[in-house]
Structures are given as structure tokens and as C-alpha cells.
Amino acid sequence: MARRSDHTRAELREMIIGEGHRQMEEVGFARFSAREVAKRIGYSIGTLYNVFGSYDHLILAINGRTLDLWLAYLERRLADVKGDRLHAAVDAYFRFALDHRHAWTALFDFRLAEGEAPPEDYAVKLTAIVDAVERELAGELPPEHSDKAPALTRSLLATVHGHCFFALNGTFELLGEDAPLAAALDRVRDALDRYRQKRE
Amino acid sequence: MARRSDHTRAELREMIIGEGHRQMEEVGFARFSAREVAKRIGYSIGTLYNVFGSYDHLILAINGRTLDLWLAYLERRLADVKGDRLHAAVDAYFRFALDHRHAWTALFDFRLAEGEAPPEDYAVKLTAIVDAVERELAGELPPEHSDKAPALTRSLLATVHGHCFFALNGTFELLGEDAPLAAALDRVRDALDRYRQKRE
DNA sequence: TTTATTTATTGAACACCGATCAATTTTGTG
DNA sequence: CACAAAATTGATCGGTGTTCAATAAATAAA
Numbered sequence: 001m002a003r004r005s006d007h008t009r010a011e012l013r014e015m016i017i018g019e020g021h022r023q024m025e026e027v028g029f030a031r032f033s034a035r036e037v038a039k040r041i042g043y044s045i046g047t048l049y050n051v052f053g054s055y056d057h058l059i060l061a062i063n064g065r066t067l068d069l070w071l072a073y074l075e076r077r078l079a080d081v082k083g084d085r086l087h088a089a090v091d092a093y094f095r096f097a098l099d100h101r102h103a104w105t106a107l108f109d110f111r112l113a114e115g116e117a118p119p120e121d122y123a124v125k126l127t128a129i130v131d132a133v134e135r136e137l138a139g140e141l142p143p144e145h146s147d148k149a150p151a152l153t154r155s156l157l158a159t160v161h162g163h164c165f166f167a168l169n170g171t172f173e174l175l176g177e178d179a180p181l182a183a184a185l186d187r188v189r190d191a192l193d194r195y196r197q198k199r200e
Numbered sequence: 201m202a203r204r205s206d207h208t209r210a211e212l213r214e215m216i217i218g219e220g221h222r223q224m225e226e227v228g229f230a231r232f233s234a235r236e237v238a239k240r241i242g243y244s245i246g247t248l249y250n251v252f253g254s255y256d257h258l259i260l261a262i263n264g265r266t267l268d269l270w271l272a273y274l275e276r277r278l279a280d281v282k283g284d285r286l287h288a289a290v291d292a293y294f295r296f297a298l299d300h301r302h303a304w305t306a307l308f309d310f311r312l313a314e315g316e317a318p319p320e321d322y323a324v325k326l327t328a329i330v331d332a333v334e335r336e337l338a339g340e341l342p343p344e345h346s347d348k349a350p351a352l353t354r355s356l357l358a359t360v361h362g363h364c365f366f367a368l369n370g371t372f373e374l375l376g377e378d379a380p381l382a383a384a385l386d387r388v389r390d391a392l393d394r395y396r397q398k399r400e
Numbered sequence: 401t402t403t404a405t406t407t408a409t410t411g412a413a414c415a416c417c418g419a420t421c422a423a424t425t426t427t428g429t430g
Numbered sequence: 431c432a433c434a435a436a437a438t439t440g441a442t443c444g445g446t447g448t449t450c451a452a453t454a455a456a457t458a459a460a
Binding site: 028030105109112117118123126127151156160161162169170171175177191194 | 230305308330354355356361362365366369370371376380386391393394
């Protein structure tokens with residue numbers, strides 16, 4: 001039986017999120033089980049509820065961890081890119097999703113109760129990712145159009161997301177699309193052309 | 201107790217799908233229950249399994265119904281549009297999703313077991329929607345580029361999907377995007393510009 | 401140290417879920 | 431009517447999220 005001196009509250013939280021995230025990566029959102037997480041870290045199911053309050057908050061914490069990893073991955077990939085930065089950014093989006101498909105998919109499988117807003121820290125993590133992409137995009141935009149960066153970032157994130165989602169869920173395979181990343185990158189370039197000198 | 205002469209097998213299937221779809225619209229994928237469907241149509245849970253074989257096949261049948269309704273809606277909306285057909289198409293995509301958010305979301309919440317392909321008739325329904333969009337898009341493409349229509353259709357469906365998904369799941373609200381439809385339409389136009397005479 | 405109080409942890413109990421399948425009922429047939 | 435075939439049932443199983451009185455452990459007070 002776990003004694004409370006074995007772990008501080010913060011350590012326990014970390015254990016649960018860590019094992020929860022591992023579980024999520026392994027079995028995916030549909031087969032995820034809070035009981036199983038409790039069993040694996042040697043605590044009872046009741047303790048998980050004491051720490052997180054509800055199943056939904058546990059999932060949010062695990063998804064938050066995924067966002068942390070995603071941001072770290074994006075920044076790492078963008079830090080040491082030599083050539084085409086836009087390609088690198090889209091490629092990083094796709095590659096993270098492919099390498100962590102269950103955890104990545106869980107970000108969008110989970111939905112809050114109608115009308116409820118995500119916790120503050122979750123929103124912060126998501127905004128951090130969007131900001132990283134916006135910085136990247138701003139570099140591709142002529143100075144006179146830099147005010148378009150925020151809206152364009154949101155729109156292009158949605159664009160890339162759509163392609164990535166269809167690539168992972170089988171829709172593209174069903175429709176015979178075999179180069180989703182290239183297609184997404186084309187759409188990003190098309191959008192940027194709107195604000196750049198025309199193709200010659 | 202329901203007697204089999206009361207309904208043919210096909211009628212029973214129809215009852216289950218109809219009530220199942222109604223349930224899906226009301227409570228969404230996460231709270232959907234096959235038992236509840238059985239109860240509401242006055243049959244036992246066992247009968248549902250005899251008819252559909254598994255929970256997954258029931259969901260596929262219900263999602264197939266959603267695809268039917270979606271296609272019908274798209275065609276109806278495109279049939280009597282006077283002005284901007286592109287706007288009408290994107291608007292129809294968004295509006296159906298908004299008007300049937302639970303059923304529409306369920307299309308993407310459900311995932312087949314790893315490596316399994318969707319049933320033939322489900323693939324056919326999906327292809328029918330894609331084809332309808334492709335016909336629309338082909339009309340916007342210069343004849344010399346009509347060979348690009350299939351790939352461009354897949355890519356723009358993903359693009360619009362991404363925007364619609366973020367609009368429904370709260371991501372856009374979180375990021376301060378208040379005109380997702382307009383953004384999606386911009387991206388569609390940007391992509392078409394690649395194959396048209398440049399803006400003046 | 402011993403006692404009292406606060407905090408952490410437990411796990412049985414509850415109400416559900418998808419899934420199974422032997423038993424039953426209903427239907428069709430000879 | 432009797433019999434075979436088909437349809438329907440629902441108790442049963444193993445699992446889920448959730449609750450919360452009871453217990454154990456840690457801390458504070460005496």
C-alpha cells in the first residue's frame with residue numbers, strides 16, 4: 001500500500017499523468033481506463049478521483065501533457081532546420097501526429113460538456129503551440145501584411161489539421177490520396193501567395 | 201413483446217437505424233447506448249446484436265445514415281443556388297455540421313479497429329459526397345486543369361473539414377476566431393487561384 | 401510520549417455499458 | 431396437428447466511471 005510520505009502530491013499527480021499518457025499512447029481514447037492507470041501505479045481508483053476530481057479532468061491533464069510534448073517537438077524541429085522552414089513546420093505537425101497517433105487523436109476525441117470552457121492551463125498550452133506557428137508564419141509574410149498573421153495562422157492550422165486528420169483516420173486512404181502532407185503544404189503556399197508577389 | 205410478423209427484417213433494421221440516429225443526434229457519440237436504442241423501439245438488446253452483429257456495425261449503419269442525409273442536404277442546397285456556388289457549397293458543409301453537430305461529429309469520433317476497412321456501402325456513401333463536391337469544383341476550374349479536380353477536391357474537403365471541426369469543437373473560439381466559414385472560403389479561393397488567371 | 405486532529409487512501413457498492421448464448425417463443429411447413 | 435426453422439429474449443459476464451463511509455497515516459497539541 002502506498003504511503004503518503006512516499007510521494008508528494010505533485011509527484012503523485014506526475015505519476016498519474018505519466019502513466020495515463022503512456023496508457024493513452026498504447027490503447028487510445030476509446031479503450032483508455034482510469035482504473036487501469038490506478039492499478040499500474042499501485043494506487044486505488046479512489047485516489048485518482050481525489051487528485052483529479054473527475055475522469056474528464058484526468059483526460060484534460062493527459063491531453064495537456066500531449067500538448068507539452070507537441071510544442072517541444074515543434075520547437076526542436078524548427079530550431080535546426082536548414083532549408084524550407086514551411087515544409088519543416090508542416091512535416092513536424094504530421095510526424096508528431098503519426099508518431100503519437102493515439103495521444104494526438106485523443107486531443108480531438110475528447111469533448112468538454114456543452115458550454116464548458118477548458119481549464120486555463122490547457123488553453124495556455126494550446127496558445128503556445130499556435131504562437132510558435134504564428135512566429136514561423138510571420139517570417140513568410142511581407143511586412144505590410146504582418147497584421148494578417150494571427151487569423152492566417154488559425155486558418156492554416158485548421159487546414160493542416162484537416163489533412164492530417166484525414167490521413168490518420170483513413171479517409172484519405174479511402175479516397176486514393178497518397179500524399180496528404182504535400183497537399184497540405186500546397187494549400188499553405190496557396191494561402192501565402194495571396195499576400196505575396198504573384199507567381200511568375 | 202414484439203412479434204416477428206410485426207416487422208420484416210428490413211423494417212426492423214430501419215427502425216433501429218432511425219432510432220439510433222435520433223439518439224446519436226440527441227446525446228452524441230460518447231453517451232450513445234445501444235441498450236437505450238433497444239429499449240426505445242421495444243426490442244431487447246439481443247435482437248440488436250442479431251441484426252447488426254456488433255456495436256461497431258451499428259455505429260457504422262448510423263453514421264451511414266448521417267452520410268445519406270448529408271449528401272441529400274448538399275445536393276438540395278446546390279440545386280437552388282443563384283449566386284456564388286462556392287460559398288453555397290462551403291456554407292452547406294458548415295450548416296449541416298452545425299445543424300446535426302452530434303451526428304456529424306460521430307462520423308469522426310468513431311474509428312474502426314486497426315487495419316480494418318469500412319464496409320463497402322459506407323465507402324460508397326462517402327465517395328458520393330466527394331463526387332458531388334468534385335463536380336462543383338470542376339466547374340470552377342479552367343478546362344486545361346480539370347485533371348487536377350480529384351486531388352484538389354480531397355485537399356479542399358480536408359481544408360474545409362479542418363475549419364468546420366475547429367469551429368465545432370471550441371478550438372476556434374479559444375483562439376479568438378469568429379468567422380471560420382469565411383476563413384475556409386478564403387482558403388478554397390486561394391487554392392483555386394493557383395489554377396486560374398491571377399488576381400488583378 | 402501520548403493524544404487529538406487533520407489529511408490521505410482505500411475499495412465495496414452502485415448504476416451503467418457492450419457482449420454472449422442457452423432457453424424460449426413465434427413462425428413456416430409438411 | 432406436429433415438427434423444424436427462425437426470431438427473440440434477458441440473465442449473465444466482465445468491464446466502466448463515480449461515490450463515499452471507513453480506515454490508515456501524518457501532523458499538531460498536550
